[in-house]
Amino acid sequence: xxxxxxxxxxxxxxxxxxxxxxSIAKGDVFGKDQPVILxxxxxxxxxxxxxxVVMELQDCALPLLRDIVPxxxxxxxxxxxxxxxxxxxxxxKDGMERKDLLKANVAIFKSQGAALEKYAKxxxxxxxxxxxxNTNCLIAAKxxxxxxxENFSCLTRLDHNRARSQVAMRCGVPATHxxxxxxxxxxxxxxxxxxxxxxxxxxGSELACFDAVKDDAWLKGDFxxxxxxxxxxxxxxxxxxxxxxxxxxxxxxxxDIWSGTPEGEFIxxxxxxxxxxxxxxxxxxxxxxxxxxxxxxxxxxxxxxxDFSRMKMDATAAELIEERDTAVAFLGV
Numbered sequence: 001x002x003x004x005x006x007x008x009x010x011x012x013x014x015x016x017x018x019x020x021x022x023s024i025a026k027g028d029v030f031g032k033d034q035p036v037i038l039x040x041x042x043x044x045x046x047x048x049x050x051x052x053v054v055m056e057l058q059d060c061a062l063p064l065l066r067d068i069v070p071x072x073x074x075x076x077x078x079x080x081x082x083x084x085x086x087x088x089x090x091x092x093k094d095g096m097e098r099k100d101l102l103k104a105n106v107a108i109f110k111s112q113g114a115a116l117e118k119y120a121k122x123x124x125x126x127x128x129x130x131x132x133x134n135t136n137c138l139i140a141a142k143x144x145x146x147x148x149x150e151n152f153s154c155l156t157r158l159d160h161n162r163a164r165s166q167v168a169m170r171c172g173v174p175a176t177h178x179x180x181x182x183x184x185x186x187x188x189x190x191x192x193x194x195x196x197x198x199x200x201x202x203x204g205s206e207l208a209c210f211d212a213v214k215d216d217a218w219l220k221g222d223f224x225x226x227x228x229x230x231x232x233x234x235x236x237x238x239x240x241x242x243x244x245x246x247x248x249x250x251x252x253x254x255x256d257i258w259s260g261t262p263e264g265e266f267i268x269x270x271x272x273x274x275x276x277x278x279x280x281x282x283x284x285x286x287x288x289x290x291x292x293x294x295x296x297x298x299x300x301x302x303x304x305x306x307d308f309s310r311m312k313m314d315a316t317a318a319e320l321i322e323e324r325d326t327a328v329a330f331l332g333v
Contacts, residue, residue, distance in 0.1 A: 004035040004066045006081050010112070011088025011130065012040035012070070013049040015240065019247035020085070025057055025065040029254045030083070037067040041077035042088065074111065078119040085250060086112060086140065089130025099326055102132065106330040109136040113143025122147055125257055125295065128154040129250060133187045134270050134285040135323040139331065141272070141285070150296065153257075154270030156191070156287035158242065158249035159183040163193040163227045167200060170223075171212050177201035178209075182289045183227075183268035184309075185316025186323070191287065192312035193227040195219055197303050220308065261292045266300045277301050278313065284320045 007024060009017050021038065023029060030036060038057070042050050050070045057068055071077050078084070090104040109128070116124060124147060128137035137154035141147075160183050161175075168175040178200050184192040200212035213219055226233075234242045253269060261267055266289040273284040276299050280286050289300040305313070 002034050004037045005030060005083065006037045006039060006079070008039040008041060008077055008081050008084040008086075010041045010077070010084075010086045013042040013046040013053060014087065015243040016087050016129065016246045016250075018053065019244045020087070020250055021053065021057060022060065023247065023251045025060065025062045027064045029251050030258050032064075035064045035066045037069070038065065039077045039079075039081070040068065040070045041074070042070075042072060044072045047072055074115040075119060078112075078115040081116070081120040081124045083254065084116065084120065084124055084126045085129065085254065086126065086136070087129045087250075089136060092131075102135065102323065102327050103330045105130070105132065105136050106139050106327050109139040110143045110331060113140035116140065117144035117146060120144075120147070124151060125254075126152045127250065127253060127257075128152070128270075128285075129246065131187065132323060134287075134320055135327045137270060137285040138283075138324060139327055142328075142331070149272040149274070152272065152285070153253070153297070154187060154285050154287075155246075155249060155253055156183045156187050156268045156270050157253040158246050159187060159191055159193065159227060159230075159287075160268040161245070161249055161252065162230045163195070163223075166223055166226055167195060167198065167209060167213065170215075170218070171200050171202065173200065173202060179265050180289070181209075181268070182266075182303075183287045184313045185287055186320050187270065187287065188316075188319065189228045189232075190316040190319045191228055192309065192316055193224055194309055194312075195223070196306065196309060197289075224312075256292050257295055257297070260294070261290075266291050269297065271297060271299070278303075278305065280313070280317055281321060284317065284324060286317065286320060 054068050054070050092101050133154040141152040163181040164178045165175050168178045181198045182194040195209040198209035199206045270285045270287045273280045273286045290297040
């Protein structure tokens, strides 16, 4: 058995965490022989609820779960971390302007970035889930200057899984038969789900997605809109935001960081945009196709980008630039 790793989940009394913690604790994310210590951070009013979550984790009697530390204190939560999954954020309330939401979240992620800087291991892998995830991730990274920017990523795997599943349902195959979809850009309704490099396994042979689906109008229209608007559709139906599917995507994302991506496959995650070959502006957290080996990601280079894709990639970059500039202005406040 290895030494236990220290894994933080913030917003730990919330509904995404409730779907996530069991999977982490039972070894689905960091490995079947990797013991974990769970650090669970939430705001003070949520501590009684968090105690209930701790009781349930204890009652699962899981062999890999070595300790559980519920807390409302950053200095406890961020100490010597190997992995940080930052789920907690200020949700958008009715009538709230986007910039007010950004301002509230800049304060949270500036503080958590500073806590990572002060208390966590310099090798910590940080996944930001709380929205606006890309910009929150950038603020956290900027607030932890001694931790490499490459150690920070934001979640676009849920969008990636949604895109994969839509194609699979359309083709009548399992989702595992669809690979190399791409989510470009922001985890927002401007994201671009791109299937120009996607492959679908149909009856044992791999076909390009456009050849498998045989409906270009759908792939360039309703498919994109469905993936972009899926979060809103879930809220409309459930009156709650995606939790089970978000937790599954977090597990996929962190497992791939820890164990690597399969040969010949790439996945989507929001990463630092410096020195990419796709003309995406510098100093953004932007979702790219990546491959991961030895806990290090690299952007998949050399994919052909047509005019249709270019336009959509630029539109989501423009939104991210605007978010970043608004957020960075608040950083100095």
